[in-house]
Amino acid sequence: MNNLKKQVLIFQLNGEPMGILADPAESLLTILREKLGLYGTKAGCGKGECGACTVLLDDRAVNSCLVPAGKVQGRKVETIENLSQGGKVHPIQEEFVEKGAVQCGFCSPGMVMSAHALLKENPQPNPEQVRVAISGNLCRCSGYKQIEEAILSAAEKM
Amino acid sequence: MSYLIASNLDEVISSLRDGSGKARVVAGATDLYLQDLPYGLVDLSALPETTVIEEKDGFVKLGAAVTHTAAASSPLVLSRARALAEGCETIGSLQIRNIGTIGGNVVNAAPAADAAVALIGLGAEAVIIDIEGNRRQESVENLYWAYNRSVVDSTREVMLSLQFKPCLGGEGSAFTRFAARRALALPMVNASARVKLENGLVKEARLVAAPVNPAPTRLLKTEELIIGRSINEETISMVEKAAAEEVEVRDSLLRCSARYRLHLVGVLVSRALKTAADRALDPGKAGE
Numbered sequence: 001m002n003n004l005k006k007q008v009l010i011f012q013l014n015g016e017p018m019g020i021l022a023d024p025a026e027s028l029l030t031i032l033r034e035k036l037g038l039y040g041t042k043a044g045c046g047k048g049e050c051g052a053c054t055v056l057l058d059d060r061a062v063n064s065c066l067v068p069a070g071k072v073q074g075r076k077v078e079t080i081e082n083l084s085q086g087g088k089v090h091p092i093q094e095e096f097v098e099k100g101a102v103q104c105g106f107c108s109p110g111m112v113m114s115a116h117a118l119l120k121e122n123p124q125p126n127p128e129q130v131r132v133a134i135s136g137n138l139c140r141c142s143g144y145k146q147i148e149e150a151i152l153s154a155a156e157k158m
Numbered sequence: 159m160s161y162l163i164a165s166n167l168d169e170v171i172s173s174l175r176d177g178s179g180k181a182r183v184v185a186g187a188t189d190l191y192l193q194d195l196p197y198g199l200v201d202l203s204a205l206p207e208t209t210v211i212e213e214k215d216g217f218v219k220l221g222a223a224v225t226h227t228a229a230a231s232s233p234l235v236l237s238r239a240r241a242l243a244e245g246c247e248t249i250g251s252l253q254i255r256n257i258g259t260i261g262g263n264v265v266n267a268a269p270a271a272d273a274a275v276a277l278i279g280l281g282a283e284a285v286i287i288d289i290e291g292n293r294r295q296e297s298v299e300n301l302y303w304a305y306n307r308s309v310v311d312s313t314r315e316v317m318l319s320l321q322f323k324p325c326l327g328g329e330g331s332a333f334t335r336f337a338a339r340r341a342l343a344l345p346m347v348n349a350s351a352r353v354k355l356e357n358g359l360v361k362e363a364r365l366v367a368a369p370v371n372p373a374p375t376r377l378l379k380t381e382e383l384i385i386g387r388s389i390n391e392e393t394i395s396m397v398e399k400a401a402a403e404e405v406e407v408r409d410s411l412l413r414c415s416a417r418y419r420l421h422l423v424g425v426l427v428s429r430a431l432k433t434a435a436d437r438a439l440d441p442g443k444a445g446e
Contacts, residue, residue, distance in 0.1 A: 005160060024163065048188060048254055049342060061253050063251075066254070066257060070163045071187075071201065133252060135340065
């Protein structure tokens with residue numbers, strides 16, 4: 001095994017090339033929050049059960065707490081910070097506000113990223129597909145109904 | 159813990175050799191990564207051959223690092239081995255299915271691993287190579303050593319791929335499961351079936367239930383009982399009874415009571431058989 005723990009990880013982050021010297025055994029979540037200061041991605045359960053840390057890896061939703069940073073080498077990572085563009089929030093975010101799908105807000109970045117992954121793959125989902133897409137994201141306050149409505153409504157507007 | 163993304167098989171093998179028992183192979187790493195073990199992890203999922211899904215030489219072949227999402231959405235798996243698609247689409251959550259792999263599901267050796275239950279129902283074999291370069295093929299049903307322990311020693315062996323015969327004319331497969339929730343929930347019971355019909359009668363059958371032992375378990379007596387029969391209401395209720403009689407289970411705080419689990423074994427095994435038989439009779443239904 002290579003004893004030199006740190007290595008240069010090169011990947012695409014939110015559309016821009018990124019190179020960072022990091023231990024590939026650290027989680028992608030740690031790299032994003034603690035090395036890159038991207039605090040939008042939340043650290044929740046730390047074991048893949050709550051979905052608060054959801055980011056997109058090659059356009060697919062993953063729990064960044066479960067992804068060893070080495071896995072992002074040469075790949076594409078997208079975080080919640082990439083969604084608002086030019087000072088304007090993304091339609092998914094807009095609809096979350098509109099439909100009352102945000103209460104404490106802790107699950108919201110993960111929920112929004114799961115919704116974002118869904119709409120990238122399937123721009124016109126039905127309610128069941130929305131439920132499957134957010135089934136790995138826990139919300140303990142606003143409830144799922146509003147979240148489902150927000151995602152369906154965003155799909156219509158996009 | 160150290161983490162190495164291997165770029166080819168030689169690198170995987172040499173890292174395991176250098177690690178002399180302290181380095182282990184991972185693919186998705188969703189199970190092992192969190193345990194923070196004093197091991198080096200050697201990730202093989204970047205090897206192109208480990209993510210291939212193809213039909214070749216009379217087999218459906220899947221690389222060990224095919225993700226659950228990839229298996230569940232593959233047109234080949236959907237049409238030739240619907241049970242595997244059904245098993246994979248229920249594992250964990252979408253986020254986990256996007257990273258977790260079928261090879262990892264088998265080597266992690268959980269008693270009711272959904273992909274493993276489906277693969278055993280399909281009669282899958284694993285292709286394994288060790289650090290001396292010896293290749294072997296072993297049936298997935300023989301890869302369970304003990305509770306949560308695989309025969310595959312991932313400090314010196316690498317599962318490269320899984321393969322099974324496709325379900326073609328007259329054959330069908332299905333997977334069923336029951337859990338407290340529809341996502342992120344361990345199954346109370348899961349089951350899979352593969353059946354071959356000839357003139358409407360069962361010629362070959364494989365029925366699997368879990369967790370009724372440390373390993374997903376073939377219901378050999380029930381399988382034998384249905385040979386030569388047609389899949390009608392009488393057969394289904396016979397299977398429901400026979401399957402529950404063939405297993406022994408205990409109360410589990412994690413799953414459910416023994417009584418309920420026995421009931422579920424009967425219901426789920428017979429349901430899997432019925433669906434597999436419907437698909438065998440009408441290949442147009444294979445993807446449903």
